[in-house]
Amino acid sequence: MTTPPTTAPADVPPPDAAPADTVIALDVGGSRLKGAVVDAGGTAAATVEWRLTPEDGADAVVTSVLSALVNLRHHPAAAHARAAGLAVPGLVDTTSGRAIWSENLRWNDVPIRALAEERTGLPVALGHDVRAGGLAEVRAGAARGADHALVVPVGTGIAAAIVVDGMVIDGRGLAGELGHVDVGYDEPCACGARGCTEAVASAAAIARRYTRRCGLAVDGAADVLERKHAGDPDAEAVWAEAIDALSRALATACSLLAPEVVVIGGGLAKAGAELFDPLSDRLAGRLTFQDLPRIVPAALGDRAGCIGAAMMARDLVERGGTHS
Amino acid sequence: MTTPPTTAPADVPPPDAAPADTVIALDVGGSRLKGAVVDAGGTAAATVEWRLTPEDGADAVVTSVLSALVNLRHHPAAAHARAAGLAVPGLVDTTSGRAIWSENLRWNDVPIRALAEERTGLPVALGHDVRAGGLAEVRAGAARGADHALVVPVGTGIAAAIVVDGMVIDGRGLAGELGHVDVGYDEPCACGARGCTEAVASAAAIARRYTRRCGLAVDGAADVLERKHAGDPDAEAVWAEAIDALSRALATACSLLAPEVVVIGGGLAKAGAELFDPLSDRLAGRLTFQDLPRIVPAALGDRAGCIGAAMMARDLVERGGTHS
Numbered sequence: 001m002t003t004p005p006t007t008a009p010a011d012v013p014p015p016d017a018a019p020a021d022t023v024i025a026l027d028v029g030g031s032r033l034k035g036a037v038v039d040a041g042g043t044a045a046a047t048v049e050w051r052l053t054p055e056d057g058a059d060a061v062v063t064s065v066l067s068a069l070v071n072l073r074h075h076p077a078a079a080h081a082r083a084a085g086l087a088v089p090g091l092v093d094t095t096s097g098r099a100i101w102s103e104n105l106r107w108n109d110v111p112i113r114a115l116a117e118e119r120t121g122l123p124v125a126l127g128h129d130v131r132a133g134g135l136a137e138v139r140a141g142a143a144r145g146a147d148h149a150l151v152v153p154v155g156t157g158i159a160a161a162i163v164v165d166g167m168v169i170d171g172r173g174l175a176g177e178l179g180h181v182d183v184g185y186d187e188p189c190a191c192g193a194r195g196c197t198e199a200v201a202s203a204a205a206i207a208r209r210y211t212r213r214c215g216l217a218v219d220g221a222a223d224v225l226e227r228k229h230a231g232d233p234d235a236e237a238v239w240a241e242a243i244d245a246l247s248r249a250l251a252t253a254c255s256l257l258a259p260e261v262v263v264i265g266g267g268l269a270k271a272g273a274e275l276f277d278p279l280s281d282r283l284a285g286r287l288t289f290q291d292l293p294r295i296v297p298a299a300l301g302d303r304a305g306c307i308g309a310a311m312m313a314r315d316l317v318e319r320g321g322t323h324s
Numbered sequence: 325m326t327t328p329p330t331t332a333p334a335d336v337p338p339p340d341a342a343p344a345d346t347v348i349a350l351d352v353g354g355s356r357l358k359g360a361v362v363d364a365g366g367t368a369a370a371t372v373e374w375r376l377t378p379e380d381g382a383d384a385v386v387t388s389v390l391s392a393l394v395n396l397r398h399h400p401a402a403a404h405a406r407a408a409g410l411a412v413p414g415l416v417d418t419t420s421g422r423a424i425w426s427e428n429l430r431w432n433d434v435p436i437r438a439l440a441e442e443r444t445g446l447p448v449a450l451g452h453d454v455r456a457g458g459l460a461e462v463r464a465g466a467a468r469g470a471d472h473a474l475v476v477p478v479g480t481g482i483a484a485a486i487v488v489d490g491m492v493i494d495g496r497g498l499a500g501e502l503g504h505v506d507v508g509y510d511e512p513c514a515c516g517a518r519g520c521t522e523a524v525a526s527a528a529a530i531a532r533r534y535t536r537r538c539g540l541a542v543d544g545a546a547d548v549l550e551r552k553h554a555g556d557p558d559a560e561a562v563w564a565e566a567i568d569a570l571s572r573a574l575a576t577a578c579s580l581l582a583p584e585v586v587v588i589g590g591g592l593a594k595a596g597a598e599l600f601d602p603l604s605d606r607l608a609g610r611l612t613f614q615d616l617p618r619i620v621p622a623a624l625g626d627r628a629g630c631i632g633a634a635m636m637a638r639d640l641v642e643r644g645g646t647h648s
Contacts (some may be wrong), residue, residue: 162580174582184508
């Protein structure tokens with residue numbers, strides 16, 4: 001059974017002090033729902049988290065998402081909420097307001113926006129989690145001020161929010177699949193193709209490839225990095241290949257999109273200079289006439305999706321509630 | 325010496341019949357200048373071509389471009405011209421109005437927009453030739469009606485106009501270098517890198533690689549295609565590699581940008597089904613969850629750049645002459 005939403009401790013103002021013109025925001029992850037009530041100035045008046053158990057099936061996930069939104073709607077700080085922002089993973093059709101598909105959440109063509117609007121009584125802005133996070137990083141995070149940027153969370157998979165002229169492009173809900181660019185490693189990918197960036201360079205791939213190479217189980221990419229520090233040549237090779245694969249994908253993105261800045265987020269960004277220095281060097285070595293972008297760590301961490309969802313809700317209010 | 329502009333035969337109305345609200349347009353190619361006077365309905369009231377001899381140096385090229393614009397300005401059909409559109413190759417800074425660099429034209433940081441405005445007395449919209457052609461194909465050609473498209477001229481080189489939400493993206497004048505995506509062939513490219521699409525799949529590369537492979541000089545990619553028809557296995561191999569390389573570049577673009585349609589133009593598009601059928605098959609074989617775009621030939625041929633330049637001029641008029 002899906003864990004019922006439970007409100008985490010939050011700094012809750014009394015209802016009569018609830019800020020006017022607030023929005024509510026929810027970021028749906030693979031194992032967690034992150035919610036917030038955000039005031040007109042962009043400050044979170046409250047943040048709430050819930051566990052999510054997608055193994056209970058799509059219906060339970062939808063119930064949990066809607067319950068979380070209703071819970072946020074009734075939060076004392078949200079008394080004057082004007083809209084909700086909802087960021088979800090997988091394929092999203094922002095025109096029809098449907099969550100088309102998510103492998104993790106096991107849902108399939110759910111009219112989630114209409115359901116959310118019905119349950120909350122608010123206009124709901126629906127978007128993709130990676131693109132919501134990219135929106136947050138470009139407006140208020142590590143890509144702030146850039147007209148052209150890539151925001152790339154590297155975790156279990158790899159995706160990108162593509163920022164063009166200061167806007168995150170949606171591409172019919174399909175744009176930004178940087179993890180599925182062929183970087184020449186001929187490694188099979190979960191998508192069915194071979195050579196995809198995320199089959200070599202995602203945090204999950206780094207752990208998996210290390211284990212396959214030397215038969216030793218590891219506790220994620222961080223563990224591989226530890227072993228590299230300790231002088232393990234297999235760890236060193238797997239790490240170097242991940243950096244190389246990622247540099248190839250970024251070089252391609254530079255040729256096509258000319259970002260001024262590339263923001264790397266997700267679990268792998270925690271590697272710090274071990275990631276950023278060789279990645280920048282490799283990328284510089286691949287580019288000729290193209291501009292070398294700055295490569296910087298994400299600034300908003302795992303709150304980016306929720307902050308971006310709040311921005312989407314705010315944009316919806318500014319558009320007078322009309323879905324774009 | 326640069327060939328002085330000479331007016332080609334054109335259908336010239338008498339001055340008193342000059343359409344109101346026209347624009348003039350000039351597309352600067354490597355060996356030719358293509359000009360037009362276009363009325364408010366988008367119909368060319370006159371078209372003019374001049375030869376260009378870039379080997380005479382950058383100053384002579386600039387002089388020729390300005391002379392051609394002045395010549396168009398004084399064309400009887402342009403008596404009521406409101407703006408000019410100028411499409412140039414290479415790197416273009418559309419914000420500052422400067423032609424930053426072109427290997428073919430040998431120019432380097434020329435304030436071409438200001439010079440053109442001074443000489444013509446008209447507001448001038450400056451843009452990139454490939455993106456101007458892409459604009460024309462998406463508004464009036466083979467990509468008409470598509471929100472997301474790629475327009476890819478394949479000739480001496482390979483580039484792309486990237487259409488997102490119906491607009492051609494500029495990316496600081498740097499976007500769309502599809503020809504310099506690494507497709508894994510390890511072939512040296514003129515840009516200094518290895519593996520670039522255009523080092524394998526451009527019309528020039530097809531001829532060059534055939535000659536290198538079997539020591540026989542050929543008259544361009546069309547000649548290689550002829551030999552393929554005649555059963556020449558070297559021609560077959562070089563052609564197949566070009567198609568494969570192009571399919572890899574397009575697969576990457578599909579992952580990042582999700583175009584609904586890919587328009588192929590330039591000399592190679594003349595190959596027809598010999599190009600389009602295997603290219604579409606190869607691309608379909610590379611994509612998994614991504615949408616397979618339609619791959620279609622360009623509709624506007626070598627007039628696309630000039631038509632697009634006229635559209636840029638028209639957009640400038642509609643913006644009240646303000647450079648965007």
